[in-house]
Amino acid sequence: MTDAPIVAVKELNHWFGTGDARKQAMFDITLSLPRGSFTVLMGPSGSGKTTLLTLVGCLRAVQDGSVRLLGRELLGAGADELTRQRQQLGFIFQAHNLHESLTAAQNVVMGAQVRPGVPDDIAQKAAARALGLVGLSDRMDYLPANLSGGQKQRVAVARALVGNPALVLADEPTAALDKDSAADVVDLLKRLGAARGTTTLLVTHDPRILDRADRILTLEDGRIVSDSGKQ
């Protein structure tokens, strides 16, 4: 079924803390992300954007409700299962989180080889291609310390995309970048995602990004308060 959504969230609730400190952060969230969509998640600070992203991204265990990722239910999944699921995803963080001791190309290779059984030469070719796509062919052997902020984030994009993930999750990937670099990075995500049929869920406060979205979801106090699609 090609039309099955990449992500289907149903009646999702989530709590942090225990006892008196227990606090609900997600209330009855239901949403689905069709294949190839580019969705922006907005909302004030503390509204639960990151929480939702980590639940969909298998970084937190689902407590209540249902999250189906690539057709698999995450509720009740064990740690190994979640780790394996994460290998199908691409993550982009606010900070680039590149490994300081690895070159740009080596960082991207780590993304290519996370799924077992990818031979070295194939991973290296894929990394070179991915760095070419983000316009860094001439920076392959640079350590992160010798790259600009925008370049580092583009390496992170290459690392997230190199394995052809079905879903890319990005949490404020442009927050630390200047205007031009930010636009660059988002355009890249959008363009490369569209070319590969990648589904993207991107958290941002950045109004410049909104006009590039297919769909904008707004969260407030752990609830979806608006869902506007262009389509």
Add this chain to the structure above:
Amino acid sequence: MSRLLQWVFGRLPIGWLQLTHKRGRFAAALAGVAFANVLVFVQLGLMNSMATATLKPYGFFQADVMISAGNANALAEGNNVARQWMLQALADPDVTEGMGLFVGNVPWDRGGNEIVFTTFGIDPARPAFLAPTVSDGLHLLQVQGVAILDRLARGLPADEAAAIRPQTPLRFETLGRTLTAMSTFAGGGGFGGDGFMLVSDQTFLSLFPSRTSAAPDHILLRLRPGADVTATVARLRGVISDKTLRVRSYADAAQEDLHYQQTQRPTGVIFGFGVLIGVLVGLVIVYQVLSADVADHMREYATFKAMGYGPRFFLGIVLEEALVLGLLGFLPGLAIGTAILTLMAKVTTLPLLMTPGMAVTVFVGTVVFSALSGVIATRRLAAADPADLF
């Protein structure tokens, strides 16, 4: 190196890249591992040399059974043994020959430096008890006051020792007597004395007037070829009514002496502790380096976790680092350890050697303990929660 590791691990050698990224810390870590290795090498060298030195005098004699006093833990320790027990033992059909062995320290004051010879009084009429390596010129001992000297004795100039021959003997005064050294053998300084000397039992008694021929320090027995030593020892224990005496095979006596030196004497125990401390120092250094490295890379590890790398991957990185530290720290440790042992051997004339066995033992130990520290260090990795990255 990076390529080699890539080939070995089948992935990017992240541990190696991580370690070499901080060169200063890497160098310090290697120096630490090398230092721990040197510590262990020196202590092991001392332990080995003590074993060599302890067993050396046993090699001067050829015997099957030794009878000693109950408190004679070493050749030069303990009370005498009445010679009557030798006569009793000779009644056993398998015992062919017996000899009383006298042991005493004979100082030679050379005006400024004193050489202390561990001196054995033997019966020159029973050459079968002496190993071929020391029996050169044994017949000369028949003459009262003649000695065979250890030419490797600590403090004895080599040219002086080399000149000793029956035609050109070396005379010296000791304990109120004049001794005439007419021949030499290769002994060597140990932990107890500077060297060894052989004299006849008669000469020995003249040096130590309080001793009598009726009570040597040990009784050595030789058995008929093919005789069962264990069975004979058991029979002799039955025959000898003084149950405080130690009746042992000669080989057992040597081993028991060694065991006593290693476990009861302060020097032996200290060397053993030295090895332990070296191992601990190495363990702590490798652990410190690895756990600091893990702490420094929490974010990177959390990122790898988020990407879908499992616990085995992280264990692999830390083990890789442990192996690199162990291997690269071992080589300079081996080189420096060898140099120090060689130097110490020169200065002390103790038989201090780097043996292949020591090198292999320390190498395996280094790798195993480094890996162990690595495994302990990865426990901190559990704290790398990828959900905190967003």
